[in-house]
Amino acid sequence: MRTFIIWSTLCLLTHISCTANHKPKNEIALTKGQSHQILTTKTAPDTRNIQVALLLDTSNSMDGLIDQAKAQLWEIVNELSYAKCGHSTIQLQIALYEYGNDGLSSREGYIRQVLPFSDDLDEISKELFALTTNGGNEYCGKVIQSSINQLDWKKNDDHLKLIFIAGNEPFTQGPVNYKDAATDALEKDITINTIFCGNYRQGIDTMWKHGADITHGEYSAIDHNHETVHIATPYDDVILKLNHQLNDTYIYYGNRGAQKRMQQKEQDKNAESYSAANAVSRTVSKSSGFYKNKSWDLVDAAEDEEFELEEVVAEELPEQLKGKSKGELKQYISEKSNERKEIQQKIQELNKKRVTYLKNNRKKEESNLEAALLNAIKKQGRKKSFSWEE
Missing domain, CATH: 3.40.50.410 (von Willebrand factor, type A domain)
Structure with missing residues (x-):
């Protein structure tokens, strides 16, 4: 293996x-x-x-x-x-x-x-x-x-x-x-x-x-x-499916945003190159408080009280968001934030069962x-x- x-x-x-x-x-x-x-x-x-x-x-x-x-x-x-x-x-x-x-x-x-x-x-x-x-x-x-x-x-x-x-x-x-x-x-x-x-x-x-x-x-x-x-655990496939849904909640911004978004996917692949279990472990990490990307993701950045959405350059947003007003953009960020929290919660709940399974089956x-x-x-x-x- x-x-x-x-x-x-x-x-x-x-x-x-x-x-x-x-x-x-x-x-x-x-x-x-x-x-x-x-x-x-x-x-x-x-x-x-x-x-x-x-x-x-x-x-x-x-x-x-x-x-x-x-x-x-x-x-x-x-x-x-x-x-x-x-x-x-x-x-x-x-x-x-x-x-x-x-x-x-x-x-x-x-x-x-x-x-x-x-x-x-x-x-x-x-x-x-x-x-x-x-x-x-x-x-x-x-x-x-x-x-x-x-x-x-x-x-x-x-x-x-x-x-x-x-x-x-x-x-x-x-x-x-x-x-x-x-x-x-x-x-x-x-x-x-x-x-x-x-x-x-x-x-x-x-x-x-x-x-x-x-x-x-x-x-x-x-x-x-x-x-x-x-x-392998009975929860791995579901967690990996949730990872794809989790990735869809990220909204890149800034002149390095698209590059960092691509890097996120590349590291998913790197983890998977070792095993599905490794990819599952990374997904669990992405559902935790340690995985924050304020420098390029609007959902994480918006959590900061000092962050000013007005300072974001429209040309450095994803194509589908460039024409949105600030009000529409705030609403979109809020929806993605709520979606992310729900997905992360599901991953955490499944991981509790996964950890128990591993403890009972690990040598x-x-x-x-x-x-x-x-x-x-x-x-x-x-x-x-x-x-x-x-």
């Missing part, structure tokens, strides 16, 4: 909530003629962030790791979405780095920031599926240091700030001592979790465990070449990327008042 680890992970993340009474308020400032641009974004004080930086080894031996990431992404997001933290709103941000690839710049230490912290799940999926392996020279300390210095980490310690680094070469390689990088992370309340692709004892001997221990993180060893097992938990990520995120999240329904 095809692997589907990554999608599962993404889906898990989407159901999280936390301890405040109001939703986060994002302020979108748009310039005339450039309705697609998000110039400023403010996160309300009652928002808790889960910031996850994924540092993936893309050397020749890591094809299996990258496949697991692609296959389990949405299920991971979904599992995280079941978290609770009072009434506060949770914002998930994922950053992606690749390292150890000879195709990358030697001056940068064979490291590339693929994506800074982002809540655009389609963009994360696109970049993940574009990764290829080649080479290499794996400098763990260097890539950790780069992620600490380059990413926009939250300052408040109430946020969950995590680095996950996965690879199979000694943790000690490269120009930056991993101890120095880990000490810096500890001072900034960033937890490093290490995932060694190979034998558990070998990972300890090559200092992968010590790299996690410094920040009180988790060390795991996984079989990165193991393919994800697909378990013993395997040692894979998804399990390593979720175990660490839940354990460290509990230290900051996050909880998960069991």
Whole structure:
């Protein structure tokens, strides 16, 4: 069977909530003629962030790791979405780095920031599926240091700030001592979790465990070449049909709107390329609060109090909407919003039955990327008042 680890992970993340009474308020400032641009974004004080930086080894031996990431992404997001933290709103941000690839710049230490912290799940999926392996020279300390210095980490310690680094070469390689990088992370309340692709004892001997221990993180060893097992459920076909209906509720705008709308469909296909179960996991993620597209979708954008429909350029709307008045357009957006909520609710209800079915039919938990990520995120999240329904 095809692997589907990554999608599962993404889906898990989407159901999280936390301890405040109001939703986060994002302020979108748009310039005339450039309705697609998000110039400023403010996160309300009652928002808790889960910031996850994924540092993936893309050397020749890591094809299996990258496949697991692609296959389990949405299920991971979904599992995280079941978290609770009072009434506060949770914002998930994922950053992606690749390292150890000879195709990358030697001056940068064979490291590339693929994506800074982002809540655009389609963009994360696109970049993940574009990764290829080649080479290499794996400098763990260097890539950790780069992620600490380059990413926009939250300052408040109430946020969950995590680095996950996965690879199979000694943790000690490269120009930056991993101890120095880990000490810096500890001072900034960033937890490093290490995932060694190979034998558990070998990972300890090559200092992968010590790299996690410094920040009180988790060390795991996984079989990165193991393919994800697909378990079909009686609810999959209906959920996938609902996905097509869900896609029809999106109204693109802005000069990149049509492109982002196409990207949404492309990531549906990428998920399905691994398995139907992977596509189902992505659909569940799209029904969650983590899947928001205010920069290009009018339904999501209209939820923001600061959004001005009058600023939207008519020429950058779908053809069938270009001749509508502002009043007609508002009515159309409202209808699509109500339609979307109904579809998402149906998906969530079916997913509850799907999750129960999977629990009753899944074999013993395997040692894979998804399990390593979720175990660490839940354990460290509990230290900051996050909880998960069991």
